[in-house]
Amino acid sequence: MAKKQSRPAGKGTYQSKKNPIRPLMWVTVAVIALFLVIAFINKSMESKAEPIVYDEMPSLDGQPLYGESGAPVTVVEFGDYKCPSCKYWDENIFPKLKADYIDSGKVNYTFINTLFHGEESVLASLASETALAQYPEHFWDFHHALFAAQPSNQNAQWVTMDKIRELAENHIPNIDIESFMQALTDKTSQAAVNADDNLVERYKVQLTPTIMVNNVMMADPFDYDAIRAAIEERLAAIQ
Secondary structure: OOOEOOOOOOOOOOEOOOOOHHHHHHHHHHHHHHHHHHHHHHHHHHHHOOOEEOOOOOOOOOOOOEOOOOOOEEEEEEEOOOOHHHHHHHHHHHHHHHHHHHOOOOEEEEEEEOOOOHHHHHHHHHHHHHHHHHOHHHHHHHHHHHHHHOOOOOOOOOOOHHHHHHHHHHHOOOOOHHHHHHHHHHOOOHHHHHHHHHHHHHOOOOOOOEEEEOOEEOOOOOOHHHHHHHHHHHHHHOO
16 A cells, blocks of 8 residues: 655655555455354354244144144144245155154144235135135145145246136045135135234244244254154153
């Protein structure tokens, strides 16, 4: 950096020769500071990536339940039928959970609608709640069909009345499709959707899917080893 010198009598002004070490020193300081900031951010993220323990698990009143009602552990998914990550969870994590714990009666599972993707999320949730109200024995078939119908193009608008009619006719045997569609149009299951939305607020859900094991919200919904560990811990506690 140039440094201004005093001017001797009868002489012009001049500048000292630039010191190449000083700029290098500032660059080094800046790089070190950047690494410190990155380390601080990573540390903050790590500190947040911990399970959150609530006083109680979400209420299962009026919720769909997959598995034995008396199972000692409940896995709760806050999910959105428009969410690609929820589709992945449904098709890749849920089958493991079913095979490892649900089929043996150790765990049951429920799904809470989370309306993060606008009108299509609301319509899909209303459709699933209508299926639950009218055909509870076929709810899960319709539930999985909704996720299976989700296209790879995340921006595609695909949750329409026509698509819901198609899925309902194909996955709910002996359905009275006109009665089903009229109930959907009349929003007869809106109260159930609102109840789910209240649970989303109550548990401060920020991302989908969000997974809880009883009253513990998991840090990573895709870390199946952590989910298993949480389940095993709760199973061991009741033995």
